[in-house]
Amino acid sequence: MTSCHNIRPLLPARAEELTLFEVRARAEHVAECARCATEAAAYSRLGQALAVMANLEVDPADGTLERVLVAIGRRRTGVTDPRLLAAAGASGALVATVVVARAVRSRRRSRRRPTSGPWRRLRLPNLPVPAPALARAK
Amino acid sequence: MEVDRELVEAAQAGDRWALEELVRRTHRSVYTCALRLVGNPDDAADVTQDVYLRVVRKLGGFRHEASFSTWLNRVTTNVAMSTLKRRTRRFAVEGAAVPADTPDPAPDPAERAEAVALARRLELLVAGLPEGQRQVLVLRDVYGQSTEEVANAMGLTPGAVKVRLFRARERLKAELEATEGGQVVALAGRRRATGRRS
Numbered sequence: 461m462t463s464c465h466n467i468r469p470l471l472p473a474r475a476e477e478l479t480l481f482e483v484r485a486r487a488e489h490v491a492e493c494a495r496c497a498t499e500a501a502a503y504s505r506l507g508q509a510l511a512v513m514a515n516l517e518v519d520p521a522d523g524t525l526e527r528v529l530v531a532i533g534r535r536r537t538g539v540t541d542p543r544l545l546a547a548a549g550a551s552g553a554l555v556a557t558v559v560v561a562r563a564v565r566s567r568r569r570s571r572r573r574p575t576s577g578p579w580r581r582l583r584l585p586n587l588p589v590p591a592p593a594l595a596r597a598k
Numbered sequence: 599m600e601v602d603r604e605l606v607e608a609a610q611a612g613d614r615w616a617l618e619e620l621v622r623r624t625h626r627s628v629y630t631c632a633l634r635l636v637g638n639p640d641d642a643a644d645v646t647q648d649v650y651l652r653v654v655r656k657l658g659g660f661r662h663e664a665s666f667s668t669w670l671n672r673v674t675t676n677v678a679m680s681t682l683k684r685r686t687r688r689f690a691v692e693g694a695a696v697p698a699d700t701p702d703p704a705p706d707p708a709e710r711a712e713a714v715a716l717a718r719r720l721e722l723l724v725a726g727l728p729e730g731q732r733q734v735l736v737l738r739d740v741y742g743q744s745t746e747e748v749a750n751a752m753g754l755t756p757g758a759v760k761v762r763l764f765r766a767r768e769r770l771k772a773e774l775e776a777t778e779g780g781q782v783v784a785l786a787g788r789r790r791a792t793g794r795r796s
Contacts, residue, residue, distance in 0.1 A: 468645060472767035477760065502775075503771060506767065506771050507718045508688075508713060510717070510720060510739040511742070513720060515720065516630070517630045519629055521639060524629065524643045525621070525788065526647060527643070528647050531647050531650065532621065532651060532653075532654050546688065
């Protein structure tokens with residue numbers, strides 16, 4: 461029979477964490493050693509109680525749920541299918557490209573016009589031009 | 599945490615009510631998992647919010663290959679681990695775990711009551727474990743993730759996970775026996791005796 465010293469490191473482990481050889485050695489030892497059998501049973505119960513913990517829930521602080529709902533309300537798009545999101549993204553990129561291209565083109569055109577400038581925008585009324593004094597003397 | 603497939607599918611289709619209902623049904627479970635991993639209530643609340651923001655982004659890609667709760671646990675684990683990498687840990691046990699009533703799969707009502715009572719006591723002891731041991735134990739023994747999954751989530755080798763797991767279980771059993779007067783052993787003995795009778 462394998463000694464307690466060799467088996468003790470195997471006692472806390474679950475069967476699936478051990479090799480077949482280790483599982484067999486542990487089972488054979490535990491069948492004949494009352495002390496190690498008690499230890500193994502204690503670890504088994506501990507494992508079961510830990511698994512039960514997965515079903516225990518802790519109440520979060522007040523307002524946590526509301527905070528989450530607000531956060532996802534801000535983020536939520538209503539469309540979660542990645543294909544639709546990709547199509548929407550591609551369409552958005554296309555529209556953005558067109559808008560930018562048009563803006564660049566119109567800016568280039570406006571640079572070519574010499575009439576640009578704030579003083580050119582002022583239009584004088586159609587006033588009669590005064591005749592020069594020399595012409596009047598004639 | 600029970601979640602209907604129909605509810606998940608409705609949320610995936612963009613139903614706002616379904617998404618909010620999904621959050622209402624699962625947020626306590628997500629918060630609990632986050633609290634067990636990060637170790638303090640403030641960070642757990644932040645993780646909970648980040649989990650659902652990620653869920654909103656990724657829900658369309660969920661294909662029902664695993665159960666929704668398993669998927670949600672993985673998302674929670676990843677977000678919690680990312681959070682821990684970003685932040686220094688402020689404090690550990692304060693505010694930890696006062697579990698509410700919950701179902702338990704044990705068939706015998708007496709056994710079930712004992713297991714739930716034991717699990718509640720364990721909650722505090724688990725919260726007091728060193729961070730690395732606690733996270734490994736929570737992911738492996740509480741949420742049933744494989745050693746490889748735990749290693750991936752924590753950026754460890756499977757061997758390192760096994761070492762931490764061994765130390766955590768050993769320490770937890772010793773602390774439980776010290777605080778409860780060997781109750782685990784007593785329960786085990788009673789169970790064996792019951793088994794022999796039947």
